[in-house]
Amino acid sequence: MERTRRRGTELEDALLEAAWDVLLEQGYPGFTYEAVAARAGTSRPVLYRRWPRREDLLLATIRRSLLATRVELPDTGRLRDDAIGLMRNAEAGRSQMVMLLSGQLMGYFRDTGTSFSELRDQLRSAETATGFERIVARAVERGELADRPRPPRLVNLPFxxxxxxxxxxxxxxxxxxxxxxxxQIWLPLL
Incomplete structure (x- = not known):
């Protein structure tokens, strides 16, 4: 049986899936173009054309994984219930990923001199509000909270x-x- 050549999103999905597997199994030190290409059954130039730097491939890999485990945003009509539901969903959907990545990316942070905070900022798109920013905005619209500026650090404190x-x-x-x-912490501060 002849194997057809993968292209477009099918190829990119296969590459990023292979990259994720390599990252989880070998950590950042083993996260090389060679290892990912071998896992994906392709060549290094195929990877270099899409992601010229190892960091680009790493960010694309993590971003894809985060999108695959998107946290459901509850809409109960009450800020408190939305916040508790969002935290439950985040904990259930991402706790394992957070644990895996925390250990697997230490070499990356050492090599680049960056931190989890900087990685989060790189992965977060500028126009996308966080879940807590969205539930606070809905609470303001419902009149549950006063319409006044709140620092992002306060709004995102629960997460x-x-x-x-x-x-x-x-x-x-x-x-x-x-x-x-x-x-006891977030609602009184809001």
Missing amino acids: DLLRHEMFMTLKPIPEQTITEIVD
């Missing part, structure tokens, strides 16, 4: 605290912790 818990405990986050973050 930052959730991520901190993920890194510190390396375990699923208990419902009580999620509720405490929302009820």
